[in-house]
Amino acid sequence: MSEKLLVPDIGEFEKVEVIELLVKAGDQIKVNDPVITIESDKSSVEIPSTITGTIESVSVKIGDKVSKGDLLLNILASKKTSSEKIIPKDTENIIKEAESILKNKEGNVEKIIKSQQTQKDQQPIIQVVNENDIDPLETQDWLESLSAVVEKDGNQRAHFLIKELINKAYKEGANIPYTQNTPYINTIPPEAEIKSPGDQNIERRIRSLIRWNAAAMVVRANKKFPELGGHIGTFASAATLYDVGMNHFWRSKNNKFGGDLVYFQGHSAPGMYARAFLEGRLNEKQLDSFRQEVKPGGLSSYPHPWLMPKFWQFPTVSMGLGPMLAIYQARYMKYLINRGLIKDEGRKVWAFLGDGEMDEPESLGAIGLAAREKLDNLIFVVNCNLQRLDGPVRGNGKIIQELEGSFRGAGWNVIKVIWGSYWDSLIANDKTGHLVKVMNETVDGEYQAMKARDGQYVRENFFGKYPETKELVSSLSDKDIWRLNRGGHDPHKVYAAYDKASKNQGSPTVILAKTIKGYGMGKTGESVNTTHQTKKLDVDDLLYYRDRFDVPLTDEQVKNVEYFKPDDKSPEIKYIQERRMNLGGFLPERTTYAKPIKAPAKDIFDFMKVSTGQKEMSTTMALVRMFTNLLRDKNVAPRLVPIIPDEARTFGIEGFFQKIGIYAHEGQKYEPEDSAQLSSYREVKSGQVLEEGINEAGAMSSWIAAATAYTNHDIEMIPIYIFYSMFGFQRIGDLAWAAGDSQARGFLIGATAGRTTLAGEGLQHQDGHSHLIAATIPNCISYDPTFHYELAVIFREGLRRMHEKNENVFYYITTMNENYAHPDMPKDKNCEEGILKGMYKIKEFSRYKKTKIQLLGSGAILREMMAAAEILQNEYQIDSEIWSVTSFNELRKDGMEVERYNLLNPDKDQKVSFVEQCLGKTEGPILAASDYMRMNSDQIRPYTNKSFYSLGTDGYGRSDTRKNLRKFFEVDKEHIVVYGLSVLAKEQLISSKYAKEAIKKYNIDGNKPMPTKL
Ligand SMILES: Cc1ncc(C[n+]2csc(CCOP(=O)(O)OP(=O)(O)O)c2C)c(N)n1
């Protein structure tokens, strides 16, 4: 039966141009195959078929303008498709998911019953009632009823009743929020702890050696060169947290398994090196080159993949970035799984964070996303040693309780590991609840001070607070009291927490582990405010440290600060090796087995190398057209990861919503308001677009995860993050730096770029410096193209270098929203090379052969240069050569290198910079301009011997028309003419009267202050 394919609802657009016909009469097509591409002045989008069959006739041609309801194709339908409502592809998945949820629910009931049974055996924790209690007897009644419920029906029932009571109270008007906190005790009661299968004695010995060697490497480095620095106290507090993970939980990448991903706390790096030393991965010489990296083979101060590319996986030392990067890493892992690109092997992302670090806004900034996305592959371990660099994290409060509230409120599974095993019996004997009361009441400042003193002090100031607690420890000696350990130093408690965290389903987990900063460092270094800075230990401290951890070294060896590594055949080394082999290999370790992606054939970009004729478009739109084409390349298409922070419509890429879908782990549970439209908002579990919301830091973290998938998941991906250029480097600069360190590969697109090109948005939005910030990152390659063919050449080369040749660079490309016609790509064979190196000659005016000027224009301002050149020729008989500068940054890099070579090789043939190769033999001075600060073009000033002048957009942006803005910043064609004439006069090539006349002619006010002052 013959059916008609009509233009669907395309939103507010009408009379939209057909720019591509993707099918012809006689073709077989299926539902969803794209048939034509249409383009409005803002965006281009493919129209898919809703009919399967053979095309009888095509009713439109390129250049036609179409609106909703117009006829596109007549199709001989092979199935009755059009009249049936198309069932979205995902429906089947949704049904399957629903079924599996139902199944799980059944299983959950059993689990709940089981957990109720185990809970039954647990001791209820009795809390002492508040001092403000007006009726203690009534309180006692309620508490006893509750205890009876716990005993008879278990915790779940008790919890249910409490919740009902709260609801009731709320309805009756008592709307005081229910606390997010639990008492200041461990989340896992002793009876529910899963026991470690490890040999505790041997593990303690190994841990002691790691502690010793970690401290020794810092002390030795600082003995040699006191300027080197380093940290001892942080790892001392975290050794058990790392060791339990290393011995029992963290699985390495190997040929059978993708590996867990661990973000180590930056300044605990010495501990990781010390373990690698025992594992035989590093030798003494390498330990001795800690923080001395200039000679090859040194160990970097902190985790830096750039400096130790086979060891470190994640740069974490700029605090606050690790937590965000880990969350987005876990989310990206699920993305790859849901898109079917990697297997679901139950891999985990672990992130180690300091309690002080949690004050960074970024640290908590993305925890809501982690819960929303149900990232049960994510485990945070916050080492709560109660101290940061200067002093207590929360002297007057309790960091663990505060973090518990924040994480629980966000929907995380919270496991508190506060007290060690020695406390178990005391807590069990706390029949009156006064011990928990003291624990709740004591603030972190006091907890810290206690560990800087001794057992007697703790007896008096902690247990001495109430007669009941004093009595509780009456039979313990001061030494016994001192031995009461903190949860984070107890391998049993840590094991139980890790085990529970690893098995948690449906939410991310945070482990809040209480420890002591500088644990074991004695009087000078333990729990004192200066612990963080301690990098030298004197002989007495070292002897104490040795004795504290029973390190088998003689006094002499201690005095020499010798490392200790047992014989390879010793039980310790055998154990450590065996544990790691059981877990698949060593960690951290950075490898990649990703296959390169073949760059698309050149012809995929051919359409961008021919003139657009009369048609005007922005480079942003040209980019979107290019993406649409790339999505037709079978190698590239599945690997593209478009990332957008809520600006798809700004950049005209909302067509991707339907075409490749927005990633949503739960699919789409609602029918979108615009479901009838072609670019309707489509969320899907296997969606390709990462729509991050108004969240540039999150979007950048996603980009980093995708841009390093080649090493973390052994799959090469092509992330393209498109943002308002002003909210790029300036906003997320430190993450971009971390991306460079991580050896990220991918594209950053600074759209709506330029100080005068984005006209109406004003000061906050107009970027005149992102290229300069981009230039600070050594492996970031940046371009400011003007025409669509430049963009095509740059993009293809980026794909080739990064994703085919696996160079560890990333690209920053600015695109604009100014519409103009794009010319043919010049036929000159050197054009392509010039585009990539940073400049090429685009036009020459040589009618008069008297006076000449070299005009260099970049991005949006190139067209002003071209217009000015025409005026100079026609009205002033000045010839010119116009150069399109695609990258001042790349030209500068070349210039620096050439200059350096020449200075270091004064006796050899001197090289010539690319700038000089282009301009050296040309006539006349140079006038350069871009839509960025003068500093941008000034970058190449040293690399040419010619006179050089620059124009730019220094100063704050403001809103106005493009024309007025360019006039204000003096980068419009009239100013270029005036400045050009003035430059020629200054160089004594023409009389100054021409410039003077032009100033008058164009109404230029010579007394106007610099735009930087306005
Ligand atoms: C963004 C940032 N600011 C400052 C620092 C310097 N710094 C390194 S460690 C540290 C204190 C860390 O305290 P905490 O997070 O509690 O870790 P701990 O050493 O106590 O485990 C500071 C201020 C940094 N690395 N990164």
Ligand SMILES: [Mg+2]
């Ligand atoms: Mg701390």
